[in-house]
Amino acid sequence: MSEYSNNDQSQQDELLDHNYDGIQEYDNPIPGWWHLIFLGSMIFAVCYTVVFHLTPIVPSQQERWANSLAAAEEAQFGPLKGMPLGQDKILAVMGNEKWMSAGSSIFKGTCAVCHGDQGQGIEGLGLNLTDDKYVNINSLMDIYNIVKNGSPNKKMPPQAQFGENEIAMVAGYVASLRGENVPGPESQMIGEVIPPFPQPEVSSESDG
Template structure:
């Protein structure tokens, strides 16, 4: 017979040993409860860049830098932008770059905050597709839109420009009113070769701008 003391509980003849949880386990449980509200406020309090999704997007962007060797250095010209804005997997990379760098001015969906709405049809500093990349590279608005050429990889410039181009006409609810002028539609994507199609495989493998 065991000498372990028993509780006064008995269920259908089944007795219960009095084996309390160790003190360290109880304090660890208490500490986890005390810690949880701070964890929630930091990661789920709405601060930009702290959510699990935002952290994933940053990690995805970092991983994608390693994938750039497959496509070489992209040129920020109209043909390249028109091509990559129609490559869904690479547009997602541009979206990750955007959400890691541009949401504080343009909003998470491009609806505009301090910076202009990117989802309507009006533009202040853009007259053609290529101008989106030029604004990112050189800045605009006397510094209101900083230049990103010294912070982003050239391919990130192209991909985030392609992503911004895809936002046109989505007209996100609650966005800033149109600013600037309406411009001609984006050009159609150039014909894609078989080699180009293969390069559009999922690049994952398994920024403020006021210059619209």
């Protein structure tokens, strides 16, 4: 029995005949469970490639991103997203508290640096937006176009980082500032008095 054990041990401890810098290794087989894990990994890799990259079973990463983005826009803009661009869209914003709040946030985060946090204007920068005098503006869509494309005199740059719905929200909020008459620099209270803007049907419902 002892002789058998010694022979078995000598077989397990048999050295392979190759030598690397004086380093040798025993001729011990890889455990069976290791082979199973290796084969399982290979099978999984093939199945993953087929399912996720070669067939339409699972949407691609780009499709999943597009779907997530569309869902986020739907949650943020709701029915506003499907409305055609025009005065009615801005009026819809002005009649919705949720969208007006979003427009206010965008204004205070982007426009206030030149126009003041209340739209009162800042000396040498943005005009007062709370009186009845306007430059290059005669309609609600003029507000939208100036926000999107910048002012004709190039003093206000285009706000290309915002999409159509976000600019519509800002335009609605800016239009709502008219008549607030917040005191500001006299030099920024210029322009011509224009007819009143159309007024929306105010709704407190948070559409979308």
